[in-house]
Amino acid sequence: xxxxxxxxxxxxxFLGSHLCDRFISExxxxxxxxxxxxxxxxxxxxxxxxxxxxxxAHDVTNFIELRGGLDYIxxxxxxxxxxxxxxxxxxxxxxxxxxxxxxxxLAKAKKARMLIASTSEVYGNPLVHPQTEDYYGNVNTIGPRxxxxxxxxxQESITxxxxxxxxxxxxxxxxxxxxxxxxxxxxxxxxxxxxxxxLRGEDLTIFGDGSQxxxxxxxxxxxxxxxxxxxxxxxxxxxxxxxxxxxIKDFAEEIIKLTGTKQKLIYxxxxxxxxxxxxxxxxxxxxxxxxxxxxxxxEGMKITFEYFKSLTEEELYKSEHKDFSSYINK
Numbered sequence: 001x002x003x004x005x006x007x008x009x010x011x012x013x014f015l016g017s018h019l020c021d022r023f024i025s026e027x028x029x030x031x032x033x034x035x036x037x038x039x040x041x042x043x044x045x046x047x048x049x050x051x052x053x054x055x056x057a058h059d060v061t062n063f064i065e066l067r068g069g070l071d072y073i074x075x076x077x078x079x080x081x082x083x084x085x086x087x088x089x090x091x092x093x094x095x096x097x098x099x100x101x102x103x104x105x106l107a108k109a110k111k112a113r114m115l116i117a118s119t120s121e122v123y124g125n126p127l128v129h130p131q132t133e134d135y136y137g138n139v140n141t142i143g144p145r146x147x148x149x150x151x152x153x154x155q156e157s158i159t160x161x162x163x164x165x166x167x168x169x170x171x172x173x174x175x176x177x178x179x180x181x182x183x184x185x186x187x188x189x190x191x192x193x194x195x196x197x198x199l200r201g202e203d204l205t206i207f208g209d210g211s212q213x214x215x216x217x218x219x220x221x222x223x224x225x226x227x228x229x230x231x232x233x234x235x236x237x238x239x240x241x242x243x244x245x246x247x248i249k250d251f252a253e254e255i256i257k258l259t260g261t262k263q264k265l266i267y268x269x270x271x272x273x274x275x276x277x278x279x280x281x282x283x284x285x286x287x288x289x290x291x292x293x294x295x296x297x298x299e300g301m302k303i304t305f306e307y308f309k310s311l312t313e314e315e316l317y318k319s320e321h322k323d324f325s326s327y328i329n330k
Contacts, residue, residue, distance in 0.1 A: 003029040003052060005069060007112075009060050009103065010076035012039030014182050015117070015175075018223050019074055020044060024052055026227075031066065035059040037091065038079050043182050060099035061091075070110040072230060075103050076117045078151070081189050082271070089147040096151025097158075104162045104170075113169035115230045116159050118237060120176045120278055121149045130245075130279035133174065133237045143273040156237065163235050171229050176241025176280045180219030180300065181307035190214055191301075194252060195308055198259040208270035210249025215279045217242035218300035221293035228289040241280035242293040258301055 006023050010016035011032025016039065023030050024047065032044055033056045047053040058064065060077045078095045079085040085092040100116060107114040123131045124139030139149045156172055163170040177190070185196035197204050217240070225240035246254075252265055285291045 003027060004071045005029045005031065006072040006074065007031045007033060007066065007070060007106075008074045008076060009033045009099070010039060010078065010117075011055070012036060012041055012043050013076060013080075014043070014180075014184070015178065015219070015222065015226075016074075016076040017043035017182055018180070018219050019076065019226065020047055020053065022223050022227055024050065028052065028072075030054070031056060031070075033058050033060065033064075034077065037088065038081075038084050038184075040182075040184075060102055061094045062102070064102050064106050066106065066110075070106070070112045073103055073107050073112050073114040074117070074226075074230070075100060075114065075155075078117070079148070080119070081184070082145070082148075083186070085148040086144055092147050093151050096148075096155045100155045100158055104158065104168060107168050107170075108162065108166050113171070113230070114159070115171035115173060115226070116155055117226075118156050118172050118174045119148075119152050120174055120239070120241065120280065121145070121275075122153050122156065122174065123275075124149060125273060125275045126277055129277050130243060130281040131239065132281040133239055133284055140273045144271075145273045160235075170235055171232070172235075172237040173226050173229050174237050174239045174241075174280075175222065176217055176239065176278060177214050178217045178219055178222045178241075180304055182219075183304070185308065190248065190251065191216065191304065194255045195259075195305060198255055198261050198263065198305075199308060201261065201263070203264045203266045204252045204255065206248055206252055206265055206267050207274065208248075209267065210252065210265070211247055212270075212274065212276045213245045213247050213278060214251070215242050215245045216251075216297055216300075217293055218295035218297075218303075221295050225285060225289065225291045228291050229285075232289060234288055238285055238288065239280040239282055240285055240291070241282065242297070243280055243282055244293075244297060245277075245279040246297070254298070254301070258298070258305060
């Protein structure tokens with residue numbers, strides 16, 4: 001029987017590389033695509049040379065052409081951390097708009113089913129808690145974070161337009177904070193920032209008073225939810241995340257306990273439009289997909305910390321310092 005073929009954009013990124021692993025293990029022929037703006041070749045080196053994996057170096061904001069048939073597309077190409085999208089705001093908007101448009105055109109031409117990676121950031125600084133899929137959000141369109149939030153909101157809109165107007169099979173996953181091996185240190189997100197500081201013996205920096213909340217989902221659970229959603233028959237957005245909510249201050253104290261270090265907590269001003277609450281309502285995912293997270297936060301964090309401790313000094317430096325100079329003006 002011929003293998004199903006799937007295109008995964010952002011394949012060298014955190015989630016993209018884990019998705020490549022999962023679909024290869026399920027027997028798919030995987031085409032990974034990335035231009036390494038935020039991705040790292042190291043994340044997919046173990047796949048190069050496999051008979052059912054092919055890598056294409058390409059920027060999805062440019063026209064995309066693939067030979068042969070195609071069954072599925074997973075669109076995970078996008079900067080996803082505040083440090084990244086604040087340094088390359090235009091590229092972030094382009095990958096959400098032009099990149100998604102190009103891939104939907106490819107899906108139409110190939111008659112492929114397409115899943116897009118949306119985000120809890122479409123809810124902005126929410127006035128509804130926990131966040132359900134029918135909540136429209138509270139987003140500042142012209143604030144610093146708007147380049148990412150609006151890119152994802154537009155991405156959802158054009159995907160549903162192609163679904164309704166062209167009859168394309170589409171799926172939308174709204175991803176809440178996810179963590180695990182292959183994250184980049186100090187990319188502006190809570191977990192890599194805290195772990196990076198712990199590894200260097202620095203005090204942990206909390207923005208605001210630490211009362212804001214986040215809900216962290218281990219990568220294996222996230223990938224399982226995405227996998228099930230792709231193969232479902234549901235076309236509207238679905239939250240995939242862990243509803244176990246914790247304040248940033250309490251989480252920082254958990255990190256100190258986990259790492260066995262003696263750091264203090266230091267406080268800085270809260271960034272503009274930083275959301276005060278993040279907790280997914282996963283009622284729909286439970287009902288529709290039979291999915292809910294299984295990995296406890298302390299267990300997942302221990303695995304993640306051990307991953308970062310295993311990196312060489314060169315790998316740690318590379319993880320912390322990403323060069324965006326060639327993309328700044330694009």
